[in-house]
Amino acid sequence: MTTSTALLVADLTGVAVFAASGASAAVAKRLDLFGVVFVGVVAALGGGIFRDLVIDEVPPLAFADWRYAATAAVTAVAVFWLHPQLARLRTTVLVLDAAGLALFTVTGTLKALDAHVPAVGACMIGMLTAIGGGLGRDLLTGEIPVVLRREIYAVAALAGSIVVALLSAYRHANALWLTAAATLVFVLRVVSLRRQWSAPVATLRPPRTGTRGPRD
Amino acid sequence: MTTSTALLVADLTGVAVFAASGASAAVAKRLDLFGVVFVGVVAALGGGIFRDLVIDEVPPLAFADWRYAATAAVTAVAVFWLHPQLARLRTTVLVLDAAGLALFTVTGTLKALDAHVPAVGACMIGMLTAIGGGLGRDLLTGEIPVVLRREIYAVAALAGSIVVALLSAYRHANALWLTAAATLVFVLRVVSLRRQWSAPVATLRPPRTGTRGPRD
Amino acid sequence: MTTSTALLVADLTGVAVFAASGASAAVAKRLDLFGVVFVGVVAALGGGIFRDLVIDEVPPLAFADWRYAATAAVTAVAVFWLHPQLARLRTTVLVLDAAGLALFTVTGTLKALDAHVPAVGACMIGMLTAIGGGLGRDLLTGEIPVVLRREIYAVAALAGSIVVALLSAYRHANALWLTAAATLVFVLRVVSLRRQWSAPVATLRPPRTGTRGPRD
Numbered sequence: 001m002t003t004s005t006a007l008l009v010a011d012l013t014g015v016a017v018f019a020a021s022g023a024s025a026a027v028a029k030r031l032d033l034f035g036v037v038f039v040g041v042v043a044a045l046g047g048g049i050f051r052d053l054v055i056d057e058v059p060p061l062a063f064a065d066w067r068y069a070a071t072a073a074v075t076a077v078a079v080f081w082l083h084p085q086l087a088r089l090r091t092t093v094l095v096l097d098a099a100g101l102a103l104f105t106v107t108g109t110l111k112a113l114d115a116h117v118p119a120v121g122a123c124m125i126g127m128l129t130a131i132g133g134g135l136g137r138d139l140l141t142g143e144i145p146v147v148l149r150r151e152i153y154a155v156a157a158l159a160g161s162i163v164v165a166l167l168s169a170y171r172h173a174n175a176l177w178l179t180a181a182a183t184l185v186f187v188l189r190v191v192s193l194r195r196q197w198s199a200p201v202a203t204l205r206p207p208r209t210g211t212r213g214p215r216d
Numbered sequence: 217m218t219t220s221t222a223l224l225v226a227d228l229t230g231v232a233v234f235a236a237s238g239a240s241a242a243v244a245k246r247l248d249l250f251g252v253v254f255v256g257v258v259a260a261l262g263g264g265i266f267r268d269l270v271i272d273e274v275p276p277l278a279f280a281d282w283r284y285a286a287t288a289a290v291t292a293v294a295v296f297w298l299h300p301q302l303a304r305l306r307t308t309v310l311v312l313d314a315a316g317l318a319l320f321t322v323t324g325t326l327k328a329l330d331a332h333v334p335a336v337g338a339c340m341i342g343m344l345t346a347i348g349g350g351l352g353r354d355l356l357t358g359e360i361p362v363v364l365r366r367e368i369y370a371v372a373a374l375a376g377s378i379v380v381a382l383l384s385a386y387r388h389a390n391a392l393w394l395t396a397a398a399t400l401v402f403v404l405r406v407v408s409l410r411r412q413w414s415a416p417v418a419t420l421r422p423p424r425t426g427t428r429g430p431r432d
Numbered sequence: 433m434t435t436s437t438a439l440l441v442a443d444l445t446g447v448a449v450f451a452a453s454g455a456s457a458a459v460a461k462r463l464d465l466f467g468v469v470f471v472g473v474v475a476a477l478g479g480g481i482f483r484d485l486v487i488d489e490v491p492p493l494a495f496a497d498w499r500y501a502a503t504a505a506v507t508a509v510a511v512f513w514l515h516p517q518l519a520r521l522r523t524t525v526l527v528l529d530a531a532g533l534a535l536f537t538v539t540g541t542l543k544a545l546d547a548h549v550p551a552v553g554a555c556m557i558g559m560l561t562a563i564g565g566g567l568g569r570d571l572l573t574g575e576i577p578v579v580l581r582r583e584i585y586a587v588a589a590l591a592g593s594i595v596v597a598l599l600s601a602y603r604h605a606n607a608l609w610l611t612a613a614a615t616l617v618f619v620l621r622v623v624s625l626r627r628q629w630s631a632p633v634a635t636l637r638p639p640r641t642g643t644r645g646p647r648d
Contacts, residue, residue: 026364030417031364031417032416032417033416033417034368034369034370034371035363035364038363038364038370039364049270053269053270053485053490054481054485054490054491054492054495055490055491056490056491058269058270058271058272059270059271059272059328059331059333059337059341060270062337062340063270063328063333063334063336063337063338063340063341064333064334064337065334065337066334066336066337069336069337069340070336112491112495115491117491117495117496118495118496118498120495120498120501120502121491121494121495121496121497121498121501122495124494124495124501125491125495139355139571140361140364142360144574145572147467147470148463148467148470148471148572149467152466153466154466154470155466200464200465201462201463201464201465246633247580247633248632248633249632249633250584250585250586250587251579251580251581254579254580254586255580265486269485269486274485274486274487274488275486275487275488275544275547275549275553275557276486278553278556279486279544279549279550279552279553279554279556279557280549280550280553281553282550282552282553285552285553285556286552355571356577356580358576
């Protein structure tokens, strides 16, 4: 399998798992078939479209290569029909989302480096590719964006993209090491969900006026 | 009238009806004059800006040609002053939205095909051009996005864009047939609103934990 | 100091004040450290990324030049640690936001003119650069977008960008006059907040059905 084939497979797998996460979230919100497909496609392709716009690969792959849209749509329809077998939708969404996060972090960072974006920018683009679809899904379904919840999320993607950038700088960006980087992101995310790891929250003196309290 | 003139007229008409739909929605939300103009302009130009970014026509027409912004702003101001005559704002928003959906589907798909985007991608871009403005309007005014409501919406646009792609492939993309395609989208959308046609909703076993019920 | 150095300093100062406004808003919402940094970075870089995409400067400066991301992230972390000294967060957000609005209006309009966008489009791009970050911040933190609130906001940016376009047309776009233009935007915005200046609201006959009343 050549590098570009491997990248394509990883990218399409990421598309499928994000489509499944978006479709599951839409089913949980009681949307109809088209709504489920729409949210699934946005979750699957949103991050990649943003990535391609900022690295000037236009039209974005999601429009230039029909396999992306087809993978996303077929997966979303499958989730729509099969979901009653998926017992707990919210957990499903979170695990699929972690898998997509891992895959898109690696492919997004690599593509940005290939497009000659400097390392810091490539890490940001890789992270945004990974979190973009989930952000779109949460905005559409009216959830608090997963990226702003208490557990480790964007930071897992950022850690993975820094590893990819380092591997690339030292010419170790082969399938084995990149798989390890993706696994790192996935494990970081899932373990932080399980253990409810979280970052510190600012201490705030009780607001007297002009700021919103927790009861809002 | 040449093809490009006809396209311009159709595009600007779409801008005007979406500006009117956005402005009506903003008036219904009791926004002030500037808020009404802002929502009207976003609804009118948002879809086209997205389209131009993905087909690499930069700066987007909305910025390169002052007639787009002027049409949107003047229409929104007119709605602001004239709306008391518009009896039922919500119905107005929906009908104008259907007209804009029809026009932008046709012009968006044609422009993407002209930019050598493959047919599947061009249909997606046409659909997204058509639904983008309404999505921006609904996110800004805090409504549930029309694209996720129960009736046929994005699917009407997708059907129209497939018709346009087929007409183009068989070299029948003349004014008459394209008008028929736009009419198809408009009629599909308005009839589905009237009849409350909708797609199936997934059956869901009562969630025990971790998913949100209808009472949330 | 050369023109491009001055532009860079103004741009980075805008990045810092918008990062501080986003971070303050996120602290007020009780987000954790990473959430605070994320909202700060989106507020700081969102408008500029949009600007660079529409003027075809890709990859956007926010990704091509690490100083942008570093300025935003460091400022957000500083606000996270220092905020207990900032007594009233909401006022802080609004004043910092006004300063960012002023700086980004000037730099955004100038960059669009430099990229040969016609004057009307350049004014729109300048305004959108200025309001884009705040819009992203408010959508992420679930606030009503500041641009839709009752006071003068986008209009202050638009007025400033028109002044910049005129200065540029008459070859007076030097540091002194541009600083005056930025000051105009800042003063317009702060005074309108203090005096609660606002634009007219449409009179609306009591809706009978189909429109939402104020109690929704």
